[in-house]
Amino acid sequence: MSFAAIHIPEFPVAAWRRNCPELRAHACVVLEGVPPQEKVVSLCERARAAGIEHGMSKVQAEAGSPAHFRARQMEEEKASLALAVEVAERFSPRVEAIASPMNGYAEAHRPSVVLLIDSSGTGTLFGSAENYARRLYSELRASGFPANIGAAPNAEAALMLARSGQKVICADRDSVRGKLARLPTFLLPCEAKTLDVLSRWGIRTLDELAALPETALISRLGQQGRRLQLLARGEADERAYDLARGQAAAQGVVAGERLSVAAAAIHERQYRSHPGAGA
Numbered sequence: 001m002s003f004a005a006i007h008i009p010e011f012p013v014a015a016w017r018r019n020c021p022e023l024r025a026h027a028c029v030v031l032e033g034v035p036p037q038e039k040v041v042s043l044c045e046r047a048r049a050a051g052i053e054h055g056m057s058k059v060q061a062e063a064g065s066p067a068h069f070r071a072r073q074m075e076e077e078k079a080s081l082a083l084a085v086e087v088a089e090r091f092s093p094r095v096e097a098i099a100s101p102m103n104g105y106a107e108a109h110r111p112s113v114v115l116l117i118d119s120s121g122t123g124t125l126f127g128s129a130e131n132y133a134r135r136l137y138s139e140l141r142a143s144g145f146p147a148n149i150g151a152a153p154n155a156e157a158a159l160m161l162a163r164s165g166q167k168v169i170c171a172d173r174d175s176v177r178g179k180l181a182r183l184p185t186f187l188l189p190c191e192a193k194t195l196d197v198l199s200r201w202g203i204r205t206l207d208e209l210a211a212l213p214e215t216a217l218i219s220r221l222g223q224q225g226r227r228l229q230l231l232a233r234g235e236a237d238e239r240a241y242d243l244a245r246g247q248a249a250a251q252g253v254v255a256g257e258r259l260s261v262a263a264a265a266i267h268e269r270q271y272r273s274h275p276g277a278g279a
Contacts, residue, residue: 002122003155004133005162006088006115006140007148011101012042012072014113015080018144027067031058041072042111054110077101080145081113087139091132094118098159114162116155130170137168152176157234160187160206176234181207188228194221206232 008014012030017023027047031038038058050065058069081100088095097103098114119132126132133151140147150161151170157180161169164183171179183206185198197220203209210232217225 002119002129002151002153003158004091004117004119004129004136004149004151005098005155005158006084006113006117006136007150007159007162008084008113008140008145009110009148010042010044011080011111011113012077013044014146015077016070016073017044018080019076021144023068027052027065029061029067029069030072031069032072038071074101083143084113084115084140084145084147087143087145088115088117088136090139091126091136092117092119092122112163114159116159118155119151129172130168133168133170152179152234154234156189156231159189160231163187171234177210180232180234181205181210185209185232188231190224190228194224194228197221 013028016030017028027050028044029040029047029052030042032041033039036058040052040054040056040058040061043052043054047061047067050067052061052064052067061067061069078101081097081102085095085097094117096116098116099111100113101111117136119126119129122132126135129151133149137147137149140149148162148164148166149168150158150164150166152158152161153171153173153176157171157176160180160183161171164187169179185204185206185208186195188195188206188209198204198209203212209229212229214226214229217229221228
């Protein structure tokens with residue numbers, strides 16, 4: 001099997017700027033809430049560089065550098081999601097929305113769209129996984145989406161690679177562990193309390209988790225520890241199921257993804273302050 005994952009970060013801002021391309025060179029901030037209690041829910045890199053942060057009040061955000069502000073538009077986000085799915089379906093009929101405006105991603109620290117594509121059997125049409133991923137990236141960019149693409153032999157690895165922040169990253173069975181190695185543990189689909197334990201142990205990257213003694217890890221975290229270590233090594237296939245199964249199975253996966261993203265909110269800053277992070 002083979003999978004490709006699409007990650008479109010800061011989707012409220014991405015949807016807005018896709019419809020207003022003249023704003024792509026400007027700092028843009030999306031707000032949520034009832035005046036005067038509006039909070040920053042999404043922002044672009046220019047706004048972040050100007051000192052604006054998620055969760056700031058509108059008053060705090062406006063005190064920084066000039067930026068364009070707008071209230072969140074869910075219908076616009078849903079329409080943009082439909083287009084992103086349409087682009088993905090040009091590459092495979094098996095597309096699953098892991099995180100989207102329709103499944104409560106507003107609970108996430110940074111609302112992003114994540115799509116998972118089962119790309120098995122598409123080699124005759126698109127060639128190598130690298131070519132597949134780059135064509136997918138180009139199609140999404142042409143449609144106005146600042147997407148990141150990850151491709152891997154299993155779905156969880158593809159999802160983590162897509163969320164790594166690199167535009168296009170591909171791995172095969174021989175290279176997947178190496179490609180995952182320096183990624184932060186907060187990309188793992190697990191509860192915040194598990195990430196807390198790993199953080200207390202000084203484990204911040206997937207290669208550090210992969211290198212732990214398996215017996216000791218299981219004795220402290222149970223079978224969940226073994227499952228996460230397999231994911232860190234790129235060996236597990238948590239989503240090796242038919243993507244056409246239906247809403248019940250899909251909603252279960254979505255809940256896990258929301259949990260992972262929420263946990264990331266707690267641990268991302270710790271990782272960024274860790275010497276060698278992202279090296």
